[in-house]
Amino acid sequence: MLTAGYIADKISAFVKSEIKVYPVNNLRASNIGHPCERYLYLLIKHWDEQQPHDEGLQNIFDFGNSVEEYTIKKLKDAGLEIVTPTQRSWKVENPFITGREDIRIKDPEDGQLYPAEIKGLSPFEWERLNSIEDFYNSKRYYVRGYPSQLMVYCWKFEKEKGFFVLTNKLTGKIKIIEVPFDWDRADALLKKGERIYSALADESGKTVPAACDDITVCEECTMRHLCSASIERPDMDIDDGELEALIDRKGELAAAYKEYNEMNDKIKAAVGDRDKVLAGKYVVTAKNIEKKEYVVKARTERRVTVTRL
Amino acid sequence: MAENEIMTVQETSDALMELDYDNILVMADRADKMVSALNKIMAAALKITNGKDWVLIGSTPYLQETGASKVARLFGISWKICDGFPKQELDKDGYPTYTYRMEFSMHGQTITAEGMRNAADEFFTGKNKKSVDEIDLADVKRAAYTNCLNRGIKGILPGLRNLDVSDLENAGINVGRSGGYTFKTGSKGGNSGKAEDSGLVCENCGEKITQKVASYSESKYGRRLCMNCQKAAAKGAIDVTPKEEKQSTRGRKSAQQQEPEEYPSYSEDDFPPAEYYDQFGGAQ
Numbered sequence: 001m002l003t004a005g006y007i008a009d010k011i012s013a014f015v016k017s018e019i020k021v022y023p024v025n026n027l028r029a030s031n032i033g034h035p036c037e038r039y040l041y042l043l044i045k046h047w048d049e050q051q052p053h054d055e056g057l058q059n060i061f062d063f064g065n066s067v068e069e070y071t072i073k074k075l076k077d078a079g080l081e082i083v084t085p086t087q088r089s090w091k092v093e094n095p096f097i098t099g100r101e102d103i104r105i106k107d108p109e110d111g112q113l114y115p116a117e118i119k120g121l122s123p124f125e126w127e128r129l130n131s132i133e134d135f136y137n138s139k140r141y142y143v144r145g146y147p148s149q150l151m152v153y154c155w156k157f158e159k160e161k162g163f164f165v166l167t168n169k170l171t172g173k174i175k176i177i178e179v180p181f182d183w184d185r186a187d188a189l190l191k192k193g194e195r196i197y198s199a200l201a202d203e204s205g206k207t208v209p210a211a212c213d214d215i216t217v218c219e220e221c222t223m224r225h226l227c228s229a230s231i232e233r234p235d236m237d238i239d240d241g242e243l244e245a246l247i248d249r250k251g252e253l254a255a256a257y258k259e260y261n262e263m264n265d266k267i268k269a270a271v272g273d274r275d276k277v278l279a280g281k282y283v284v285t286a287k288n289i290e291k292k293e294y295v296v297k298a299r300t301e302r303r304v305t306v307t308r309l
Numbered sequence: 310m311a312e313n314e315i316m317t318v319q320e321t322s323d324a325l326m327e328l329d330y331d332n333i334l335v336m337a338d339r340a341d342k343m344v345s346a347l348n349k350i351m352a353a354a355l356k357i358t359n360g361k362d363w364v365l366i367g368s369t370p371y372l373q374e375t376g377a378s379k380v381a382r383l384f385g386i387s388w389k390i391c392d393g394f395p396k397q398e399l400d401k402d403g404y405p406t407y408t409y410r411m412e413f414s415m416h417g418q419t420i421t422a423e424g425m426r427n428a429a430d431e432f433f434t435g436k437n438k439k440s441v442d443e444i445d446l447a448d449v450k451r452a453a454y455t456n457c458l459n460r461g462i463k464g465i466l467p468g469l470r471n472l473d474v475s476d477l478e479n480a481g482i483n484v485g486r487s488g489g490y491t492f493k494t495g496s497k498g499g500n501s502g503k504a505e506d507s508g509l510v511c512e513n514c515g516e517k518i519t520q521k522v523a524s525y526s527e528s529k530y531g532r533r534l535c536m537n538c539q540k541a542a543a544k545g546a547i548d549v550t551p552k553e554e555k556q557s558t559r560g561r562k563s564a565q566q567q568e569p570e571e572y573p574s575y576s577e578d579d580f581p582p583a584e585y586y587d588q589f590g591g592a593q
Contacts, residue, residue: 049447219378225409225454230389233382235416238346309356309383 012055019058023047026091027193029099029152033145035217037209041196042223051222063169067120071167072103074174081106083113092156095193099152105163115153116163119146126168132179135164141217147179148189154181155190247306351468354380355477360486363477365524370477370487372469374455377462380469386462388413391421395450403441404429407450409457413465422464424457426450474528488521511535513547 024047027040034040043050053061075082083104091098104113121129125143128134135147150162164177199207211218211229218224218231267284271277277284362376372380380386391410398406408425428434428441428449463469477484509523510516516535518526526534530542541547 049450051451219382225395225451228390228392230387232387233385236383236385238349309353 015055015058015062018062019052019055021048021050021052024050026096026098027196029097029149031145032097032152032189032193033148035141035144035214036212036221037192037196038211038227038229039217039221039223041199041209042226044196044200046223046226049223049226051225053222064120067167067169068102068118070172071118071120071165071174074172075103075105075165081108090156092152095190095197097152097193099149099156101153103165112159114159114162115150115157116165117146117149117153118165118167120167120169123168123170126166126173126175129164129166129177130175132177135177141214147185150179151182151186151189154179155186347468350384350466352480353383354466354469355480355482357383358482360477360483361488363482363484364488365474365484365521365528369528370472370474370484372459372463374459377459377469380466381462384415384466386413386415386465388458388461395453400427400429402429404434404444405441405446405449407453409453411457411461413461415465418465420461420464422457422461424453424455424460426453426456474525484525487525509533511538513538513541 024043026044031040031043072082072084083106085101085104089098089100101115102118103116105116106113125140128138129143132147135143138144146164150164154160154162160181162179162181164179166175166177167173168175195209199209208228211227213232215231215233218227218229221227224231271284271286275286277286357379358372358376362373362379363370364373365371381388388411391412394408394410396408398408400406404427406425406427408423410421410423413420413422426433426449428444428446432452433439433444433449474484477487509518509520511518511534512532513534514537516537518533518535522536522539523533526532526539530539534542534547538547
């Protein structure tokens with residue numbers, strides 16, 4: 001009998017059947033921006049031992065392909081000349097990096113073809129990314145790694161710039177980020193590749209590239225069962241009850257605090273332009289105060305975040 | 310005391326009497342604080358996990374890797390794989406056993422844990438006993454890693470062992486979402502996830518029940534009951550052996566758990582990863 005559960009099971013089984021681990025024999029433009037050199041080293045040395053990605057990620061990959069098709073069509077419909085390179089896969093030597101371009105967009109004036117990378121993003125991520133700096137400053141390591149792809153493409157094809165074509169996966173809206181070629185960053189990527197290949201060339205296995213120190217990367221790492229790097233986490237102290245009581249009290253006062261501020265605003269609005277008002281048992285005075293601008297000096301602030309378990 | 314003087318050694322049984330009374334109070338205070346801290350740790354650990362992070366094995370809940378990782382993140386448990394590991398050993402048929410040894414630390418305390426998995430395990434070979442060539446050995450190695458990770462985290466937070474379903478339910482965990490697995494006497498029972506294949510029946514009405522339903526019922530009611538009989542038992546319509554009032558929810562096994570005749574050859578460390586239990590599915 002056809003049930004919702006039956007249909008869901010069929011879809012799930014199909015998606016799982018699509019999950020495959022492919023050989024990794026060299027660095028790729030798509031992964032050279034990964035923050036952990038140890039990971040990239042292990043990925044090539046022990047590609048067959050990597051943990052397969054899960055069903056959720058496979059769904060994201062599959063959906064990403066649909067987004068790419070949608071985006072290309074939209075760009076073409078908009079009258080842009082889009083070239084889907086017939087020879088999409090390419091390689092560079094020394095260090096050996098392979099890549100696969102999404103598209104090139106033709107400059108209507110000089111006919112140059114600029115590389116463009118299409119990314120389907122969640123609405124939140126899409127909103128956050130508005131300049132190349134936003135990529136480099138992203139909390140997500142894989143977003144920080146996106147520009148590396150374009151850096152390698154630009155270096156390979158000797159282009160002074162490339163583009164990110166970002167599609168909002170919820171609304172379908174597209175925005176474009178221009179990415180100027182940054183030689184220093186490209187050079188750093190190439191040197192990183194050289195270090196990894198140099199370690200791979202050591203058959204004794206004693207030369208192992210450094211692991212990154214970002215715990216969020218380690219937690220999701222598909223090679224973590226082969227990595228001897230320490231997973232270091234800050235210790236957690238156990239409060240004797242005082243802190244919990246303070247947080248509870250703060251929570252109790254939150255509603256009153258909000259109302260206090262609202263009342264403050266309402267009082268100011270009620271006073272309006274008047275300088276002095278008699279209000280029952282109160283006298284309310286108001287005056288304008290000029291505020292001088294000032295520069296906030298750089299400093300280290302301690303941010304305390306309270307999360308309910 | 311002169312070098313050649315014979316030192317008088319206090320008898321151990323009298324040593325306590327010689328302790329300063331204030332010291333005893335300090336020790337008692339410290340013990341109270343430790344118990345209080347452990348209870349806080351347990352409460353926090355239970356709060357951050359959910360039903361899917363636990364699996365019921367022969368009526369006892371066990372924290373799976375997903376849950377153990379959440380707990381590790383919360384408490385700041387650090388670890389590293391010890392030098393020389395993982396190790397591989399081959400049995401006489403060529404099936405490898407992978408062993409991991411890892412060092413876990415939290416708050417200056419360090420423990421070492423080992424985890425291993427054997428490719429000859431039925432989980433990897435299936436009932437038709439796959440040859441070594443047919444088995445994904447990377448999968449076996451990863452399972453050994455997971456096993457070690459799980460043991461280490463639970464080793465450094467020992468309160469995560471010896472819980473029962475009531476502890477989880479009292480902490481607001483929906484145990485109905487947990488996988489479940491029990492064993493027929495002298496065997497592992499059916500593993501298709503279907504009641505017809507489990508070989509298990511309701512002790513009240515005789516209806517065939519799944520591994521998961523049996524496991525949940527054993528933990529909750531001390532008997533294997535079908536879901537209808539469990540509902541009746543909850544209303545008091547069926548006489549079930551009342552669970553012994555717990556004096557402490559931790560650190561003590563029930564009488565049923567102390568008689569492991571139904572799962573004689575298994576220890577907690579032998580349990581396969583979560584995916585294994587998913588196949589026994591069926592919502593509670």
